[in-house]
Amino acid sequence: MNALVELRNVSVTFRSPWFAPAPEVHAVNDVTLTLRRGERLGLVGESGSGKSTLGRTLLRLIQPTTGRVRVGGQDPFQLRGADLLAFRRRVQVVFQDNAASLDPRMTVGEAIREGLDIHRIGTPAQRRARVEEMLDRVGLDPAYAQRYPHTLSGGQRQRVNIARALALDPQILVADEPVSALDVSIQAQILELLDRLHADLHLTLLFISHDLAVIRELCDRVAVMYQGRVVETGPTEQVFAAPTDDYTQLLLASVPEPAPLAAPLVRAATA
Amino acid sequence: MLARSQPPVWFEAGSWDHPLGTDNLGRDLASRSLYGIRTSFGIASLGLIFSAVLGIALGVIAGLGGPWVDRAIMTVVDVFITLPNLLLLLCGIALLGSEIWVLIVMIGLVRWEAYARLVRGQVLTIREQGYVEASRALGGGMVRVALRHVLPNLASPLVVILTLSFPGVLLMEAGLSFLGVGVQPPTASLGRMIGDGRDYLVNAWWIAGMPSIVIVMITLLFQLIGDSLRDRIDVRADG
Ligand SMILES: Nc1ncnc2c1ncn2[C@@H]1O[C@H](COP(=O)(O)OP(=O)(O)OP(=O)(O)O)[C@@H](O)[C@H]1O
Numbered sequence: 001m002n003a004l005v006e007l008r009n010v011s012v013t014f015r016s017p018w019f020a021p022a023p024e025v026h027a028v029n030d031v032t033l034t035l036r037r038g039e040r041l042g043l044v045g046e047s048g049s050g051k052s053t054l055g056r057t058l059l060r061l062i063q064p065t066t067g068r069v070r071v072g073g074q075d076p077f078q079l080r081g082a083d084l085l086a087f088r089r090r091v092q093v094v095f096q097d098n099a100a101s102l103d104p105r106m107t108v109g110e111a112i113r114e115g116l117d118i119h120r121i122g123t124p125a126q127r128r129a130r131v132e133e134m135l136d137r138v139g140l141d142p143a144y145a146q147r148y149p150h151t152l153s154g155g156q157r158q159r160v161n162i163a164r165a166l167a168l169d170p171q172i173l174v175a176d177e178p179v180s181a182l183d184v185s186i187q188a189q190i191l192e193l194l195d196r197l198h199a200d201l202h203l204t205l206l207f208i209s210h211d212l213a214v215i216r217e218l219c220d221r222v223a224v225m226y227q228g229r230v231v232e233t234g235p236t237e238q239v240f241a242a243p244t245d246d247y248t249q250l251l252l253a254s255v256p257e258p259a260p261l262a263a264p265l266v267r268a269a270t271a
Numbered sequence: 272m273l274a275r276s277q278p279p280v281w282f283e284a285g286s287w288d289h290p291l292g293t294d295n296l297g298r299d300l301a302s303r304s305l306y307g308i309r310t311s312f313g314i315a316s317l318g319l320i321f322s323a324v325l326g327i328a329l330g331v332i333a334g335l336g337g338p339w340v341d342r343a344i345m346t347v348v349d350v351f352i353t354l355p356n357l358l359l360l361l362c363g364i365a366l367l368g369s370e371i372w373v374l375i376v377m378i379g380l381v382r383w384e385a386y387a388r389l390v391r392g393q394v395l396t397i398r399e400q401g402y403v404e405a406s407r408a409l410g411g412g413m414v415r416v417a418l419r420h421v422l423p424n425l426a427s428p429l430v431v432i433l434t435l436s437f438p439g440v441l442l443m444e445a446g447l448s449f450l451g452v453g454v455q456p457p458t459a460s461l462g463r464m465i466g467d468g469r470d471y472l473v474n475a476w477w478i479a480g481m482p483s484i485v486i487v488m489i490t491l492l493f494q495l496i497g498d499s500l501r502d503r504i505d506v507r508a509d510g
């Protein structure tokens with residue numbers, strides 16, 4: 001198995017503005033991680049551990065302070081013009097907030113078509129056909145193309161977000177807590193959809209979540225983040241059965257409770 | 272034979288020939304008011320459009336252009352806010368003369384900073400929305416974000432603000448014309464008419480009074496339209 005995505009010693013530091021005396025935030029700290037072609041990697045960690053920041057770095061939305069990123073052998077931060085657009089087609093994203101991710105002034109059809117418009121793919125008729133095809137793929141009636149996001153349920157909106165991301169036929173999908181804002185029953189449906197799309201479209205999935213159960217259900221491998229570092233990686237079953245890292249052990253032991261409770265304990269243990 | 276300073280029709284000395292009365296030169300106040308509305312509306316609307324275009328463009332650029340561009344534009348805005356409007360207007364007119372286009376440009380220049388500020392604030396909020404980040408991840412550039420996402424989401428609050436600020440611009444023109452530095456005779460404008468009637472307030476109050484009533488009514492009308500637009504938009508935001 002060859003590595004499709006390689007993150008090597010990646011750090012992201014948010015500098016505070018010059019007038020605020022607040023300290024710097026090391027959101028991501030020296031992370032080395034690879035994603036193999038076609039795998040589903042779960043990224044788990046408590047709130048503020050840097051999961052989204054790492055995802056945004058892979059999406060080339062945040063520049064790493066140090067370290068290097070390789071996607072298919074290329075450094076996305078070196079790409080310009082047509083090469084950058086090709087990279088955008090290759091790596092797509094679904095965010096947690098299904099409502100904020102859709103422009104309230106755009107119909108569902110316009111939203112799904114946005115990528116096709118940006119990349120000038122196909123004729124208007126072909127784009128319309130592609131929108132219908134994508135709606136069908138995510139299990140929505142083609143008539144939804146005319147509707148506005150606020151008339152949809154949260155689960156339906158997340159399906160639209162998935163359709164928009166997949167309309168460009170990406171190779172890699174970053175799903176940043178895609179089900180965290182949804183009811184448990186809807187969560188299961190969306191997870192099932194992602195699972196099916198992964199199989200049908202040969203996607204490589206970076207699945208970000210703070211929910212261990214969800215990761216266990218969907219992912220082949222898991223990476224555990226704590227305070228900006230990846231403290232443990234391994235095949236899902238192996239990590240769940242025999243975690244080697246102290247923090248992972250605490251995280252697994254505290255499963256019924258919210259994960260952040262573990263943080264002060266670990267700090268006390270390592271101090 | 273001209274009837275000078277004839278009162279409106281509902282007074283004993285009034286007649287239906289001049290329903291709103293005549294001024295000191297015997298000119299019909301009703302028809303002069305209509306001309307005045309045309310002049311004042313023209314100047315106010317063009318001034319408003321000029322300031323809106325300037326303010327919206329600079330507000331969007333400040334909001335999307337990054338910290339340095341933002342700071343530069345907002346410094347200029349702050350300077351303009353501290354300058355007294357009337358002083359700015361009078362200086363501009365003193366330098367450039369009191370032609371109509373000067374009035375339009377100067378009115379635009381004293382109003383734009385409010386719009387720039389408002390638009391920048393809205394852009395900073397919209398910029399943080401997930402759909403903007405999603406658009407960037409799809410490959411959309413800043414121009415696309417501005418045209419397809421920011422401006423459409425700004426449109427409804429802007430329509431309300433522009434409607435509500437129209438009377439203010441109208442009054443600005445009226446004020447300048449009243450002071451005698453705005454529209455020059457013989458062109459009729461509402462402010463000019465009030466200014467002309469100022470000397471006859473005791474004997475023929477209607478010469479200044481009729482155009483004043485017209486201004487009050489126009490102001491009220493725009494206020495009502497603006498308020499109902501705002502209500503409508505709020506309802507939509509809830510749905
Ligand atoms: N744009 C930013 N500017 C400054 N600090 C930021 C920014 N984005 C994130 N941070 C900080 O970086 C740290 C990591 O944030 P991040 O959003 O990556 O965490 P997360 O693991 O995704 O958390 P959550 O589960 O709450 O989404 C946090 O301390 C956060 O406050």
Ligand SMILES: [Mg+2]
Pocket residue numbers: 051052053176
């Ligand atoms: Mg996050």
